[in-house]
Amino acid sequence: MIIDFCAHCGPDEVAKTAYNAMNKGCFEPSKIRGLADDAGIEWSVVAGIEEPLYGLVNFARISPSSREIAILKAAGMRIFPTYERWDFDSRSSDEILSIAQDRGLIVQVCLRLQDPRVLRQSVTSNDALKALSDVVKLYGNIKFAVGGANLYEIQAHLPLFKRENVWADIAHLQHPVNSLEKLLDVMDSQKILFATNSPVFYPKTAVFRVVNSKISDDIRERILWKNARGLLDA
Amino acid sequence: MKKPDDIFDIHVHWLGNPKLDTEYLEFALDWGMPFATSCLGHEGSMIAYPTFEQCVQANDATLRQMSEYPDFVYGFCYVSQKHENQAVEEVRRCIGEGMRGIKLWVAVKVDDPRTFPIAEAAIEHDVPILIHSYLRLDEILPEESKPKHICALARRYPELRIIMAHMALHWWDGIDAVARCPNIYVDTSGCDPELGSVEYAVAKLGSERVLYGSDAPGRDVLCQIGRVMAADISEKARQNVLHLNAKRLLKLEGEQ
Numbered sequence: 044m045i046i047d048f049c050a051h052c053g054p055d056e057v058a059k060t061a062y063n064a065m066n067k068g069c070f071e072p073s074k075i076r077g078l079a080d081d082a083g084i085e086w087s088v089v090a091g092i093e094e095p096l097y098g099l100v101n102f103a104r105i106s107p108s109s110r111e112i113a114i115l116k117a118a119g120m121r122i123f124p125t126y127e128r129w130d131f132d133s134r135s136s137d138e139i140l141s142i143a144q145d146r147g148l149i150v151q152v153c154l155r156l157q158d159p160r161v162l163r164q165s166v167t168s169n170d171a172l173k174a175l176s177d178v179v180k181l182y183g184n185i186k187f188a189v190g191g192a193n194l195y196e197i198q199a200h201l202p203l204f205k206r207e208n209v210w211a212d213i214a215h216l217q218h219p220v221n222s223l224e225k226l227l228d229v230m231d232s233q234k235i236l237f238a239t240n241s242p243v244f245y246p247k248t249a250v251f252r253v254v255n256s257k258i259s260d261d262i263r264e265r266i267l268w269k270n271a272r273g274l275l276d277a
Numbered sequence: 278m279k280k281p282d283d284i285f286d287i288h289v290h291w292l293g294n295p296k297l298d299t300e301y302l303e304f305a306l307d308w309g310m311p312f313a314t315s316c317l318g319h320e321g322s323m324i325a326y327p328t329f330e331q332c333v334q335a336n337d338a339t340l341r342q343m344s345e346y347p348d349f350v351y352g353f354c355y356v357s358q359k360h361e362n363q364a365v366e367e368v369r370r371c372i373g374e375g376m377r378g379i380k381l382w383v384a385v386k387v388d389d390p391r392t393f394p395i396a397e398a399a400i401e402h403d404v405p406i407l408i409h410s411y412l413r414l415d416e417i418l419p420e421e422s423k424p425k426h427i428c429a430l431a432r433r434y435p436e437l438r439i440i441m442a443h444m445a446l447h448w449w450d451g452i453d454a455v456a457r458c459p460n461i462y463v464d465t466s467g468c469d470p471e472l473g474s475v476e477y478a479v480a481k482l483g484s485e486r487v488l489y490g491s492d493a494p495g496r497d498v499l500c501q502i503g504r505v506m507a508a509d510i511s512e513k514a515r516q517n518v519l520h521l522n523a524k525r526l527l528k529l530e531g532e533q
Contacts, residue, residue: 063449065473078472082507158469160413161447217469220300220494241472248470251278251503 045250046271048212049153049190049238050075050087055104057123061156061243069242072096082246084239088151088271090121100275102151105139118275119149119188124171125164126156131178140178144185149274154191155215156243168192172200179206186274190238191215194222197230204230210274212238213266214249223256223266232262236271278506285520285529286312286498288407288442288466288490291342293319301494305349313527314339315353315380315407325383325418329360329367336371343375351527352376353407357384358391365394372402377527378440379406387422388429396434405438405526407464412447424454431458438526440488443467448474456481462526465518466490470500475508475518484514488522 051058052075062070069078072089076098079087091104102119103109107129120143122129129136143150152175154168172192179187189204190212197204197211204211213235216222226235237253239246253266286305289312292298305312318324319338324331332355339352354371356364356379368379379399385391387408399406408430410422424445431439440462445451448468455461463478463486478487491501505518524530 063471063473065449065477066471069472157471158446160411160415163414215469217497217500218495219297220304220496220498222497223499243472244470245472245504245507247278247507248500248503251506252497252499254278255280255499255503 044268045084046268047084047087047239048236050241052089053092057126066242121151123153125166144182149186151188176203210234212236214238214240237267283520284310285523287488287523288464289314291316293321297494311349313351315355329363353378353380355380368398378404382409383418383421386426388426407440409442410445412445431461452481462486464488464490467492470504484517487518489519
């Protein structure tokens, strides 16, 4: 079993910024599923799709101006605080996060879709993580899944990633050599989530790296699906 | 996806960082993956604007690694065009001691006339030049070569073999820019494993002009190899990318 905790599909305005000639047609839910099937991935967490599709776990896609939070039925919500400016001290942010907390929603924080040298962020990942460090304390009952951080950012914000209510995905763990093993040196293996950033990245590449990393089979299973299932089931 | 049987990494750096250098070397030995390496500063930092002495020290570090792992580590000579005649002499020294290529980074744009004697030395010794290239949003390195600068060099010297590193980061623009220069190859190193990037390179350039590279140890090798393994290309094309092109370019066929 493999669960991809972060794929992108649907008519998402932020995800659209990562379109190119090769991936543009792949953001359709059925295409995402096709890519996932091909990579051996059984479930993919996506956000904002209009119709349910087997194999896709749909989170609500929430922007700073979202109002649909009141009616959402999803298991979680996805935000992009580096591409959309979030003022976490604002009343509207508090309303959104309070509802998430009351309803037991997972809050997925996606920091990057592409290398910031190619796709500009309006807030740096580092600044978003600084802001998030306060937010996770204020909303201690929310489970936060942080996606798109690289190893250096995780190391620089270790107190955040060591909190009981914070998980990290590995889609953008691209530096340096043996980065997954190095992440396991600093983070609890039960808090690490497999993710592909598909269809911006190849989903098969993410599987290849976990399958071939020098980690125990027990940890591999946790990363590939057990941690995600535990988080989603909760 | 299983591990590939044959693989050659065309783009590696010896950093002078014992931990990272050792980790990469152990990985390469474990995977039976010979590689081409250049040192851009032998004391743990890569030097964009080196003195001539720093280039010599960096190349000596590469030569030491080559002598420790013969037929496995293949050196590329790091020079700065700013050093003009000295740079050419350093190329001759390093190729004479067994290096297989030349590495140019960001000291001077490669269409600058100071690059020409180095290009001529590369032709004379029949070795390729690996040229860094990034198309990035913010210009932070004023002398960083763009694909258009590499094309200008390639057109001036059609017999020169050039590897444009990183597919220029912004890969579809980078690949498009060099498509009409048959003496420019690209390597897949140093950029994220974006869906379709390898397929695009193979479709536009032909699989004979695309080489697997990692840019390790700064990059995670598994993510870089995984990109080529994930690509929807023919097995023949994948073998070209993974190792055959590099062996042809470095004239290693029959040596290994």
